[in-house]
Amino acid sequence: MLSITNLQATVADKPILKGLSLSINAGEVHAIMGPNGAGKSTLGYTLAGRPGYEVTGGSVVFDGQDLLALDPHERAAAGLFLGFQYPVEIPGVSNLQFLRESLNAQRKIRGEDPLSGADFLKIARAQADAMGMEMDMLKRPVNVGFSGGEKKRNEMVQMGILNPKLALLDETDSGLDIDALRVVGEGINRIMRKADKAVLLITHYQRLLDYVQPDFVHVLAEGKIVRSGGPDLALELEREGYRELAA
């Protein structure tokens, strides 16, 4: 589904990703772990096409397409979802309006008819219920006045509504209490644990992986994957820290 080859990227002329390669197949869950400043968020932003994150080398193929040739919204329409480490507030725009416009914009790019208000609401309600979020929250402006945990939960509701093929989830577990962590973990499994979907979890901690079992675990340090392994690698990392393993 996703094939990253020797990806190099700079931010403000500073090289951050320095030849990163990674392959993800449909049906798989991968976890990327690594120390602060390793370039994990940069990887997510670069794949999603954030302006300012400049690709200076390498290639990324997503579902047979040259991902790097697409604009950010085209990547979204192609099925790429980025769960933000710091979800953004948009005053005056309700979550429902935001998501309906987003979903219909994606559908338009894919050549599908727009969803009616009623059909959209049905989907939105189901996803909110599944994440234990009140509909009233969805009527409020995007992330405005939401707690850290609520923002992360909201990312999952958005993921459920947009129903992507590949989810890059950037520290979706940080700032969650233990109950919220379970809800979010179950949400990821429910929405994304499917034969035709894949997940890349960016996390610091084993605890999310207790709920979402990864098939592969990678260690990212200084802009490269320095080690890959099975689920056990995450436990090892938790015990030993990154320094030993990356060495």
Add this chain to the structure above:
Amino acid sequence: MTDTPIKDAAAHAAAAKVADYEHGWSADIEQEFAPKGLNEDTVRFISAKKNEPEWMLDWRLKAFRLWQTLEAPDWAKLNVPPIDYQDAYYYAAPKAKKKLESLDEVDPEILKVYEKLGIPIEEQKVLAGVEGARKVAVDAVFDSVSVATTFRDELKKAGVIFLSISEAIREYPDLVKKWLGKVVPVRDNYFAALNCAVFSDGTFVYIPEGVRCPMELSTYFRINAENTGQFERTLIVADKGSYVSYLEGCTAPMRDENQLHAAVVELVALDDAEIKYSTVQNWYPGDAEGRGGIYNFVTKRALCQGARSKVSWTQVETGSAITWKYPSCVLNGDDSVGEFYSVAVTNNFQQADTGTKMIHNGKRTRSTIVSKGISAGHSNGTYRGLVRVAPQAEGVRNFTQCDSLLLGNQCGAHTVPYIEVKNPSAQIEHEATTSKISDDQLFYAMQRGLGQEEAVALIVNGFAKEVLQQLPMEFAVEAQKLLGISLEGSVG
């Protein structure tokens, strides 16, 4: 009462000469022009064209003589190129074929133009006679002359008078005489005086005591003739305990020529009356290099004369090369309420100096001002607002919120509040913010699937929401689209 039209051979010759002007975007409708230039004969020509009574001509002539002694205001933060008042036409009318009963009978060319402008679906439904469609009465002002009025009968049943101002001058001279120029005096300012002298047409509304107007009243203004200044005149009188919501929308086609627009709108609210006046202004703003565009010098004022009366101005200003406009409320009646909700967008080289005046003369009068300025490109937007509390006005309250949003770093946003309080019991609150549209917000929205311009439109609409939600439904939808369209190409 009726004067005979002046037969001015020179005028007709001039009109014939300009009749073969390049059409460009203009709909193909024959025009009848007053000769170019401005003098007492122009004023007489217009008055005669409209079959006005003597008193009206006298009023115009007095205004014209006064105007000649006035100077154009220069205190606004605007860079206004010199305007040659002698190099413009002051009257253009579609050739009257016959009196029309409804919009269906309007020249299809005109309707086509309206369609291009995206007149709200609801309105089209009403025009097509769809059952259950929300009623909106349209008094179409096309190039200065009211060519059709709909729903007149239903309004008549309610006792509501909704006419072109020329008709009102002939049919309800006493009502017009009583209020015309009483809210905005002839000598109020340069542009108002000019309007008094040469106003071509406009709208008159009277809502009788205790009547809630059964539908929203709507007028579409549209400039269609090259070099034709637009001098609309609107007078709305809401008698005791009445209510009316009035929608004014305007757009103009592609033009390379600067056009002057100097409208006057006067509102009068008596005891317990309420007027809601909504505007979407989308005159041609000029091109991306700042060529062309409408000069929009408007005087809008409401007299909250009665106790507990209320006037609410809502405006969405996206058009015009230059906007000079301060819809205001004179709160004379005790416990009267004034509101001003404004979104002003400037892009490219547009300039807008707009705001409001809330004049608190009555006791316990209250006012709310919410201004949202959005600047992009090389444009400049200024909020200019006055809150004045008279010595006798006990217990006044005002709340002002002024927010500016910048797109890019070559535009400007300015806030100029004037507060004059002569009564210590007044509670005045003023809040102001300036922010930039953030890359985080744009990318977040784009990651969810929105194109860059859709993302900008969404964020800007969110910023302007408090104002947009004051608009009647069908207008709000149109206005939202307009904000997006106005800012196309402003980011990235």
